[in-house]
Amino acid sequence: MKPLKLTLAGAAALLTAGAAHAQELNLICSADVVICELLVEQFEAGHDIDVNMVRLSSGEAYAKIRAEGRNPQTDLWWGGTGDPHLQAASDGLTMEYQSPMLEELHEWATRQAELSGYRTVGVYSGALGWGYNTEIFESKGITPPTCWADLLDPSLAGEIQIADPNSSGTAYTTLATLVQLMGEDEAFAFLADMDANVSQYTKSGSAPVKAAARGETGLGIVFMHDAVAQAEEGFPVEVVAPCEGTGYEIGSMSLIEGAQNETEAKTFYDWVLGADVQSMMPEAGSFQIPSNASATPPEAAPNLDDIKLIDYDFAQYGDSERRAGLLARWDEEIGGK
Template structure:
């Protein structure tokens, strides 16, 4: 079969050619682009389905799915923090599906599916923390921070990067984490104080620690597995789990309601939940905890048993109302100040 790409509208390729129409899957991937590309490569190598993939941060992905609500151009959304996936489920933007693979998954992955009415499912997990550049800290005589409170130290002025929660699920998880740790008013007072030390609010959740790895920042607040990935590549990055406790993500996957290619989406959905597929992800630099119980976790992945985790309320902080409230307050109290 010969396929000729003749148009690209809204990220979706229209094709013409000879023979039967190609099977296609229109995929949003909200993980690191290397991981996304590896998934596409493996899937296309074992299926007669062409994947049109676009990489978007979690917040961007939710906005795209919502904007396309009446005319979906996406079939499947894989990866990214679970909160926007839960919001999409509550908005009726994703479709209900109980995969036969559920019996093979970790309890937290199944709980994510149950919370959403089976409109999303957990695909990986990871705890929030930060990575700092040990060479910068040593050269400038900075004290390595061990706790959330330490990040407010004036000596870290201009050294910290954090993503913008309007585009990044990582940053929204940071807001929800500190609200649950401290209380809402105290958490926003904390972020106002932290703003004095933040040099940049990035678009992508993993960008802050990549900047630290390149010595463009001293420290990035990220999911710990993203910091581990930089350390494993040989950069001078030390990984920290906050002493007071921290939140965590359940990276999720959702099929889109009214998708153009639901059968192909179902094939990918079940395939990517398998132990075999999840076990190859470390080869693409993924250091999350896989959701399939039989999948091999990366040796360098942070051990959640060694981290003080809060009892993160995914139902509340993944709800459309609560998420919208917190993002609106961020925009009013932090975003405007950060833009000055």
Template sequence: MVFGIRTAFCGLLGATALVAASSSAQAAGNLNLICSADVVVCELLENAFEQETGVSVNMVRLSSGETYAKLRAEARNPRTDVWWGGTGDPHLQAAADNLTQQYESPRQSELRDWAIRQYEASGGKTVGVYAGALGWGYNRDLLAAKGLEPPLCWADLLKPGFKGEIQIANPNSSGTAYTALASLVQIMGEDEAFAYQKALNDNVSQYTKSGSAPVKSAGRGETMVGVVFMHDAVAVAAEGFPIEAVAPCEGTGYEVGSMSIVRGARNLENAKLWYDWALRPDVQSRLKEAKSFQLPSNKLAEPPPEAPDFDAIKLIDYDFEKYGATETRRALLERWDKEIGASAQ
């Protein structure tokens, strides 16, 4: 699948930003936001939106799985207006469960095909804001100290040398880990994927709550390998840690980080204001300031030069509709809890 990551930066950004800023300046009131990206990204967006619009943002950082659970729990009395970021599968599940509402932004025509497909798959209730490929990051210093070869394939992670040296998140709380689970099922078939994960469990030291936590631990030397989205590994490497990012040789899935307006949002107009603002090319181009190295969804945005090259990655034809569906997701997570989680170290 070709995403065209090296899209040229468009000179219209300045004019576009000026027009958008003037239309949203001095907006009043509040916005209750859940952000499922790295906290540094969340804070950058929160502060920039507040400064430009005058809207007071009440931001909470939660993982994708936690956010979905929160929206379900508050369905009769929503306390959230907008959910920004995190893997697209739980956004699709929230849409299917009628927890979010339809909205079409005037920016729709500027978006990449995969962002629009996410919108269409959800019945207009969510949209893609960025994309990132699944892989892992390994600590090259720890690897060298043990005399191990770099793990370049999913099969390599099962080698005895990595016993107790791998971290991956729990798919119940982490969209990253659910993407890994769904990707393995699509690559191997369900039974083989669960057999693989049972074998992998012998090498896993911890199932973390956050999807990006494993590679941060690898950067600090607390574990050798963290299974994450590749851009998270690139971000840790950009901070000076000895991390190498890997796209697995057998193929891998990817995320379409998404954005949704919550059904029954108390601050609906400001939710729409955020939605349109977050799709602007100049806003998406700023994410690299927070070391966010995903591919932005607006074709006019400037991708970070450090972003993994999607054209060089063997991407599977990830079935977002199927694996974002409530029944599929619930069945996979229940099986994971029974066969993997119950025996986790």
């Protein structure tokens, strides 16, 4: 009987270890770290699941998930622009899942899910623009730009920061927006001219306006809600929607194909789509438009109805080949200078 007892004990130990392992979630978060930390804190407070969270920009997240394709170490990817999420879906790196929460979401969020074959879903939205430091502009006598074309003004030499589109979904959205507004060759000519005014291509999409808020640069090209966040903190930042029109993001969420903790990932997925969860996001300085139609949008959030938005082609610019081609051309003509 002793061998049997040892076998049962061993089985019990294995079951215990398995149960402990099952109460984990490996999460990539591609929003501002304060937002990421708030989500993790609130989720862990209400669930017996430990979250291992890493904050990565959208491009970095996609690269990590692709590198782990044969042996996924990530269960869930939350936040960041929709284009790389759509690319991951196209590459078969993410899992089809139709959450019971879909019926509560805005049409633009469910359209993102349908477009991807339900391999991603919209969690928030926000328009592209920029924020500039009013004190710097006043002290240097710079006329604030109101249109994309104004960003080429020589008075802005060394005053602009924008992220690298290879690492940043914000910057890739900018690139895709300009291509759709101007045409590809014209957009790259514009970017080459604007390069004379760019002091730094950052890794993070929100970093440029944070630098502007601190007085380290004059202007940051970002999603407008990131500029609003700096203004709400009391920094001298003015928010601009470009006059010619602008693109927008559908911040997305994706389950990873082959996730080790699929059940826990789906628990988080459904939870974070809830109206109550999305309504608390302003506590972390988030001013995006929430995807749950019953969630309360932040009072300071830019009103998309007041912004001239282009008909952003998420299918084309989330396509793997199209995205790779644009990034390769940016590397050759802009980033490689």
